[in-house]
Amino acid sequence: MRYRSLDGKVFTAGSYRELAEEYWQSQFDPPPTIEEWMAGSAKRARIWNEAEIRTDTVEHHIEDLIANGFIEVVHE
Secondary structure, eight states: OEEEETTOOEEEOSSHHHHHHHHHHTSSSOOSSHHHHHHHHHHHHHHHHOOOOOOSSHHHHHHHHHHTTSEEEEOO
């Protein structure tokens, strides 16, 4: 499946975990762990539009990013 981030990056991933890993590593200076990336992502989302993004699992994190419009599913 294909996904697009707010900054226009397009990712192709077979699972939410794969998407999260690609998104994390695509950052200019990615944090050392995916957990740190999720924490930072959730903090930025809260500042951006007061969205509450879960960080308990990678899957929940991606679900919430999609539900709050930070990642779009590309239907082509």
